[in-house]
Amino acid sequence: MPSLFQQIQAGKLWDFHGGVHPPTRKAQTAQKPIGMLPLPDRLYIPLRQHIGVAGHILVSSGQHVLKGQPLTSADNSMAVPVHAPTSGTILAIGEHTSAHPSALPEATITLVPDGLDEWRTRYPLNLATSDKLSLLERIQESGIAGMGGAGFPAHLKAGLTQPVDYLIINAVECEPYISADDALIQEGAITIVKGIDILCKLLNPKAVLIGIEDDKPIASAALKAACSQREHYYVRDLPTKYPSGGEKQLIQLLTNKEVPAGRRPIDIGIVMLNVGTAFAIAQAVLDDHPLLSRIVTVTGETLSQPQNVSALIGTPVSDLLTFCGYQQQTDNKIIMGGPMMGFTLPDLSVPITKTTNCILAPSLHELPQSGKETDCIRCSACADACPASLLPQQLLWYSKAKDPAKLDEYNLFDCIECGACAYVCPSEIPLVQYYRVAKAEIREQQREAVKAEQAKARFEARNARLEREKQERMARNKQLAQAREQAQQSGSSSNAVAAALARIKAKQAEQTVAPADREQLLAEREAKKQQAREYQAAKAADKQQADAVPEPPQADAAASSEATTGNEPSAVEPASAKSAAVAAAIARAKAKKAAQAEADKQEKMVEAEQTKQPEAIEQTTPQAATDPRKAAIAAAIARAKAKKQADSEKS
Amino acid sequence: MSLLTALLILGGLALVFGGLLGFAAVRFKVQSDPLVEQIDDILPQTQCGQCGYPGCRPYAEAIANGDDINKCPPGGDSTIRKLADLMGVEAKPLNAAQTVAIKRVAYIREDECIGCTKCIQACPVDAIVGASKLMHTVIVDECTGCDLCVEPCPVDCIDMLPVSPTPERWKWDLKAIPITQVE
Numbered sequence: 101m102p103s104l105f106q107q108i109q110a111g112k113l114w115d116f117h118g119g120v121h122p123p124t125r126k127a128q129t130a131q132k133p134i135g136m137l138p139l140p141d142r143l144y145i146p147l148r149q150h151i152g153v154a155g156h157i158l159v160s161s162g163q164h165v166l167k168g169q170p171l172t173s174a175d176n177s178m179a180v181p182v183h184a185p186t187s188g189t190i191l192a193i194g195e196h197t198s199a200h201p202s203a204l205p206e207a208t209i210t211l212v213p214d215g216l217d218e219w220r221t222r223y224p225l226n227l228a229t230s231d232k233l234s235l236l237e238r239i240q241e242s243g244i245a246g247m248g249g250a251g252f253p254a255h256l257k258a259g260l261t262q263p264v265d266y267l268i269i270n271a272v273e274c275e276p277y278i279s280a281d282d283a284l285i286q287e288g289a290i291t292i293v294k295g296i297d298i299l300c301k302l303l304n305p306k307a308v309l310i311g312i313e314d315d316k317p318i319a320s321a322a323l324k325a326a327c328s329q330r331e332h333y334y335v336r337d338l339p340t341k342y343p344s345g346g347e348k349q350l351i352q353l354l355t356n357k358e359v360p361a362g363r364r365p366i367d368i369g370i371v372m373l374n375v376g377t378a379f380a381i382a383q384a385v386l387d388d389h390p391l392l393s394r395i396v397t398v399t400g401e402t403l404s405q406p407q408n409v410s411a412l413i414g415t416p417v418s419d420l421l422t423f424c425g426y427q428q429q430t431d432n433k434i435i436m437g438g439p440m441m442g443f444t445l446p447d448l449s450v451p452i453t454k455t456t457n458c459i460l461a462p463s464l465h466e467l468p469q470s471g472k473e474t475d476c477i478r479c480s481a482c483a484d485a486c487p488a489s490l491l492p493q494q495l496l497w498y499s500k501a502k503d504p505a506k507l508d509e510y511n512l513f514d515c516i517e518c519g520a521c522a523y524v525c526p527s528e529i530p531l532v533q534y535y536r537v538a539k540a541e542i543r544e545q546q547r548e549a550v551k552a553e554q555a556k557a558r559f560e561a562r563n564a565r566l567e568r569e570k571q572e573r574m575a576r577n578k579q580l581a582q583a584r585e586q587a588q589q590s591g592s593s594s595n596a597v598a599a600a601l602a603r604i605k606a607k608q609a610e611q612t613v614a615p616a617d618r619e620q621l622l623a624e625r626e627a628k629k630q631q632a633r634e635y636q637a638a639k640a641a642d643k644q645q646a647d648a649v650p651e652p653p654q655a656d657a658a659a660s661s662e663a664t665t666g667n668e669p670s671a672v673e674p675a676s677a678k679s680a681a682v683a684a685a686i687a688r689a690k691a692k693k694a695a696q697a698e699a700d701k702q703e704k705m706v707e708a709e710q711t712k713q714p715e716a717i718e719q720t721t722p723q724a725a726t727d728p729r730k731a732a733i734a735a736a737i738a739r740a741k742a743k744k745q746a747d748s749e750k751s
Numbered sequence: 752m753s754l755l756t757a758l759l760i761l762g763g764l765a766l767v768f769g770g771l772l773g774f775a776a777v778r779f780k781v782q783s784d785p786l787v788e789q790i791d792d793i794l795p796q797t798q799c800g801q802c803g804y805p806g807c808r809p810y811a812e813a814i815a816n817g818d819d820i821n822k823c824p825p826g827g828d829s830t831i832r833k834l835a836d837l838m839g840v841e842a843k844p845l846n847a848a849q850t851v852a853i854k855r856v857a858y859i860r861e862d863e864c865i866g867c868t869k870c871i872q873a874c875p876v877d878a879i880v881g882a883s884k885l886m887h888t889v890i891v892d893e894c895t896g897c898d899l900c901v902e903p904c905p906v907d908c909i910d911m912l913p914v915s916p917t918p919e920r921w922k923w924d925l926k927a928i929p930i931t932q933v934e
Contacts, residue, residue: 202921502829540922545829547920548795555796555895558876559806736865736906743907 104356108266108307111336114356116349118487119341120520122276122440124315128406129399130279131318134287135409137423143211143414144196144451145171145182150245151252152178154207163190166220168390171209174240180253181243184211185392185412187218199436199453201443208451211414222388232259232302235385242384243391243454247376248345249437251455254377258302265369266355267305269296269378271312271323272338272345275438278458280395281375283408285312285319289326292375295382296333303371307332309354310375315340342440343518347372349487361514376457396452398424400461402432411452418448420459431469435460439467440519474527482521482531488514492521492531499538504545507538515539580606786815793833795826798875799897806875814838821846825896855911856894857901861886863908870900870909 102110148154155172159165165184172181191212195205225238240255248270269292273281285292296308310327312320314337327333338344338353348359350372357368365372376394383389392413399406404425411420417434435442436450438458460467482492491510498506512535521531587602790811797807802822804810814820820834821843828845835842859870859879866884878894881887901909 198918200918200921202916202918204916204918204921206918502832504829537922544920544922551895552794552796554893555798555876556791556807558878558893559796559798562875562877732863733865736863739907740905743905 105306108309108334108355111334113336113338114353116344116352116487117489118485118520119343119349120485120523121340122342122523124276124340125399126277126279126282126315129277129397129408130282130316132283132407134283134395135405135407135423137409137411137415137420139186139213139215139217140412140415140419141212142191142416143185143188143213143412144416144449145185145209145211145414146196146198146451146453147172147182147207147209149182149251149413149453149455150180151250152180152245155179155181157193157209159190159193159209161190161193164188164214165190165211166218168220168222168388168392170241170243170390174243177240177256178253180245180255181241182209182413183243183390183392185414186211186213187216188213197447197450199450199456203446203450224388225385227298227301227385230385235298235302238385238388239381241390242380242388244377244380244384245391245454246374247380247394247454247457248374249441249455249457251453254373254381257371257373258299258381260303260366260371262366263369264303264305264366264371265307266371267296267299267303267308268350268354268370268372269308269310269375270345270347270350270372271310271316271319271375272350273316274313274340274342274345275440275458276342277399277460278397278438279316279399280397280408280457282316282319283397284379284395285316285375286322288379289319289322291382292323292379293326293330293333294386295378295380297330298381298385299371299373299378305371307334310335311338311344311350311354312336313338313340313344342520343487343516346487346516346518348516361511391454394452394454394456396420396456397458398461399458401463401466402427402429402461413454414451416449416451417445417459420452421448421461426461429463432462432464435462440523441517470530471528473529476527476529479526481524481526485520485524487518487520488516490515495538496529496531496534499534502538502541504538504542507542512538512542580609787811789837790814790834793826793830793837794823795830795895797825797895797897799825799895799899801825819843819846854914855896856891856914857889857896857898858910858912859887859889860908860910861888863906865906865908867905869903869905873899873903875899 147157153176155174157171158173159169159171165171165188167184167187169184170181171184171190173179174181188211191210193207193209196208196210197203198206198208200206225234227235230238236255236259239258240253244254246252246254246257271281271285273279296310300308308330310323310333312323312335314320320335320337324335327335336354343349344353347365351357351359351365351368351370355370357370359365359368359370380391384391393410394413395408396411397408398420403421404427406424409420409423417436421434434445434448436445436456436459437443439460439462442458442460476493476496478493480493483490486492488511490512494510495507495512495515498510499512515532515535517532517535519532522529522533525531583602583606587599587606590598590602787808788811791808794807794811800806801824802810802813804813810818810822814834820838820840821831823830824845831845832842857870857879864881864886866881866886868881868883868887870887871879871881875897876893876895878890879887879900880890896911896914898911901911
């Protein structure tokens with residue numbers, strides 16, 4: 101019996117359970133050269149296009165950036181940066197529709213290309229002289245995330261330290277319509293093999309297995325030619341079957357090993373990367389060309405020129421469709437991804453991301469609307485088709501019943517959502533949709549459980565703290581009481597001075613503020629009071645002067661009359677000052693009255709509109725808008741009053 | 752004679768085992784009711800008091816003493832189902848008087864906050880930061896959405912805002928993508 105390695109060397113292939121054979125429909129794009137898309141008007145670059153966290157933003161709105169300049173940083177191991185795909189100006193950093201089935205807005209940088217396509221300085225690495233760490237750093241800084249669809253950061257896979265038996269390069273591309281990898285291999289097989297060389301240096305595998313489906317003969321031949329000089333690189337032509345390109349399925353096909361549930365391929369000594377990722381790694385290391393563009397299959401019967409195009413990351417889907425001659429039909433939809441696993445786009449401004457491999461614009465005749473879902477007849481066709489050897493009919497049952505325990509028992513989380521079960525279902529049940537809903541529900545529950553745990557811990561910590569504070573307070577009070585008692589006792593026996601001292605001490609202990617601080621505080625307060633007094637005095641003086649201004653005729657008259665009678669110039673001043681003061685007092689009284697009336701009015705208004713509080717607040721605020729702080733205080737008081745009244749009415 | 756031996760042996764055994772059980776009852780006595788702990792673990796720990804008890808643990812104790820299991824709106828159907836499993840009773844729909852609320856968190860309109868610290872004292876999970884006469888704010892990730900801070904606020908500057916969904920937390924819509932045969 102030959103060993104597993106010998107069998108693999110001899111070219112033996114295995115099979116996985118289930119699978120389906122949908123029409124591939126790749127011919128309309130696979131044989132054409134890759135189209136070069138003209139520069140779009142705007143590029144929408146989402147900050148996070150991989151599994152992990154987004155890096156911190158390095159640029160600001162209005163800044164000019166060069167092609168290849170990082171826009172976010174790779175500040176932790178789960179962060180993968182994004183780069184400016186061409187030179188231009190940052191228009192905005194905000195939210196834009198995401199390339200996600202939910203189409204929820206996500207953080208995105210908008211770039212306006214300047215048309216110059218001006219590169220930053222590039223520093224290619226020499227593979228022979230650079231060490232592993234600098235290679236890994238370069239892979240991370242170049243923003244490379246798995247290009248097969250999941251978007252797992254490539255530097256994490258390439259930086260695995262466990263022993264690796266087999267490095268598997270996934271060139272299967274099993275989903276119908278998609279031929280992006282096929283086109284890439286046809287044009288860049290040599291670069292791909294260079295990328296594999298870099299991965300071999302990092303991972304040191306026993307053998308490299310390249311899996312490709314046998315419906316891509318040109319690409320397969322190109323890969324074989326490129327690998328001819330390498331020992332232990334094996335290109336394997338696999339029979340066309342969906343989903344051979346699934347990670348676990350391909351491992352089974354090539355090595356007859358099964359990845360245990362909930363584990364990763366590295367646990368059985370295997371690392372798998374997509375051909376696109378290998379290509380991007382070669383470009384990043386050898387040319388210092390970060391991941392700025394990718395090949396996207398744009399296909400479907402509504403397009404006059406379906407083809408593979410090289411699109412910059414961030415190009416809106418609408419630009420790709422226009423380039424390929426899209427004619428809109430009523431009710432047809434645009435799908436991102438393939439027909440089996442893709443999702444319908446609600447909006448064509450969604451950008452191409454690092455993981456987008458296909459834009460499908462089928463006609464209604466080509467991909468008709470699904471028929472009416474009928475009841476499960478338990479024919480078990482889905483179980484025969486399931487590549488993960490699950491029981492889809494049971495999972496459907498428990499998904500509908502919302503039974504997480506049973507779903508777990510039937511290994512829902514091993515489902516790769518390939519859609520084979522829904523494809524074969526005679527009752528047209530959208531099985532994958534049910535699983536996705538159930539998975540989201542279970543994940544949400546797990547998150548809630550974690551949150552509940554945290555909340556409980558915080559609640560208990562708070563209760564403990566309150567209890568502790570209470571104990572401390574009680575202990576202090578007790579101590580004080582004891583001290584007082586002691587002082588009284590000693591005071592009655594000896595002298596009153598000691599008692600007074602004890603009292604002072606107790607008081608000092610009570611006061612947390614240090615005496616020096618207290619003095620300072622008092623001084624400050626005094627100074628502030630003084631300031632306020634001065635300010636008031638100055639204000640009063642100002643007012644007096646202002647009030648005095650309209651008086652002059654009277655004052656003059658008084659002065660003149662006095663001058664005629666008494667002929668004493670010194671008497672003029674006190675007399676005019678007196679009359680001015682009287683006038684000022686009257687003015688003050690008037691102002692006060694007016695203010696009172698105003699206040700009454702306000703209060704009435706508040707009363708009248710306490711049912712519509714917000715409006716009342718808005719109305720009262722502009723009246724006193726001269727000083728925003730005062731206005732805010734007035735508003736707060738008004739609200740408090742209104743609330744109190746409402747409460748009293750309620751009770 | 753043999754009858755007497757049998758009686759003695761059986762009596763002796765009864766004494767020995769009785770003693771063992773008695774010892775075990777004292778030695779391994781469980782202080783708190785483990786059932787209450789289990790119920791408390793299932794409850795969502797919002798400490799909101801919507802069940803009519805002052806917190807999740809008191810409600811857990813009440814359930815252990817036979818109260819209804821359908822009084823927890825933040826927990827929703829899944830909590831009721833788990834409680835029904837644990838207690839061995841029929842799962843009931845949520846109490847008619849209470850409605851399942853959408854998940855919300857508190858938000859303080861900061862320019863209106865007067866810094867009275869009343870909400871800080873009300874928050875059961877210490878999710879509000881701030882100090883006297885200084886602006887307060889809510890730590891969104893720690894807020895359980897219990898509403899307890901809204902009432903004490905003298906200037907009504909606290910809003911309960913629904914949590915906006917993110918792509919990670921988004922739940923698939925069953926009608927979003929009809930999957931069909933290609934041919």
